[in-house]
Amino acid sequence: MAGLSKTNITSLEKVYSGKVRESYAVGEDKLLIVATDRISAFDVILDDPIPGKGKVLTALTNFWFDKLDGVLPNHLTGIDPETVVKPEEVEQVRGRAVVAMRLKPILVECVARGYLIGGGWKDYCATGSVCGVKLPEGLKMAQKLPEPIFTPAAKAEVGTHDENISFERVVELYGEEIANTIRNATLELYRRAADYALTKGIIIADTKFEFGIDAEGNVRLMDEVLTPDSSRFWPADTYEVGTSPMSYDKQFIRDWLEAQPWDKTPPAPKVPEDVIEKTADKYREALRRLAGTDIE
Template sequence: MAGLSKTHIPSLEQIYSGKVRDVFAVGDDKLLLVATDRISAFDVILGDPIPGKGKVLTALTNFWFEKLKDVIPNHLTGIAPESVVKPEEIDQVSGRAVVSKRLKPILVECVARGYIIGGGWKDYCATGSVCGVKLPAGLRQAEKLPEPIFTPAAKAEVGTHDENISFERVVELYGERIATIIRDTTLKLYKEAADYALTKGIIIADTKFEFGMDDEGNVYLMDEVLTPDSSRFWPADDYEVGTSPKSFDKQFIRDWLESQPWDKTPPAPKVPEDIIEKTADKYREALRRLTGTDIEP
């Protein structure tokens, strides 16, 4: 199965190309979002795609949108992506694209943390807090928190890191109503998803959500949801407090890159075929466990 690194859809105006997604205008009020098989690590897009990755991200996101639709509306329109492109372009969108509402993005990355790991663990070891949220003393690496916490970040320009901010700063940026909605919704989405995932043998350690608004100020869940790109998924049967758990996300390919003589600036090293295959398998295993389905090769 070959990977899709770039899209070529001349029938629509392309308005954005990100680390993974290419975005096209569909009329004045809708967007075509195409999840490619590109993968980034340390903010660098690797030269080798992960075959099927975009289809996994799309299938998982659509699964969660359906499962969590009673918590908050999402950006999906229900329009088939195949219907907005020309016949010769369909193979680039089938199984990996959606047609969404065109919303005004809320430029806050809404992070929910249920376990202490990664940058949060480093923050806690240094300060006893995570992103300014004071936590109990004596927590160990990868330990479950007493309650999930909301740790927002201001979305940065492309190529730079997002900056952790306080809830009070979110209020300053968007007002109390919007700030409260996205905080409370982030925590509710995380709790419901984490409870479900645990029944499938997966711990969701943390995740991030993105929201947008329509012209009337209504808030919608948008972008990707609870995927291995936006979350830390750990196998529950292998979980042990005090260690850095194995994961279903791109940590596997990050670990390989860390072992290379690379200064984390472009271009990235060429990734061996077996590392690409194992990374693709991890993404698909997460999909199979959570949804009971698999992607079409």
């Protein structure tokens, strides 16, 4: 299976190209959002795509939108993406695109953390807190937190790091009502998803959500939801406190990159074929375990 690094849809106007997704205007109030097979690590887009990755992200996000219905409305319109492009462009969108409402993005990355790992672990070791949230003393790496915590970050331009901010800063930026809405939704979505995933043998250590505001002023869940790109998925049967667990996400390719003589600026090292294949397998395994389906 070859990977799709970028789209070329000439029948619609391209409005945005991110690390993974490309968006095209569908009329004035909708977007065609296509998930490519690009992968980024340390805010650098790698030259080598992960075959099928965009289809996995789309399938998992659609699964979660359905599974978590009732917390907040989402951005889906229900329009078949294959109907808004030319026949010769259908293959570029099949299984990897949605037609979504055009929302005003809330420029806060909403992170829910249920376990102490990654940047959160480093922060805790240095300060006893994670993004300003004070935690009990004596916690170990990968330990489950007493309660999930909300650690927002101000979204940055592509290629630069998001900046951790306090909840009070979110209130300053968007007002108390919206700040409370996205914090409460983030934690509720995480709790529901984490409880369900455990029944499938997967621990969701942390995840991030994005929200936007529609024409009526309602907050909606948007972008991707609980995918291997936006979450840490750990196999429950091998989980052990005090060690960094293996995972069904991009951590595998991150670990390979960490072992290379690379300063984390573009261009990234050429990734070996076996690392690409194993990464693709991990993404598909997450989809199979959580949603009980696979991509074509």
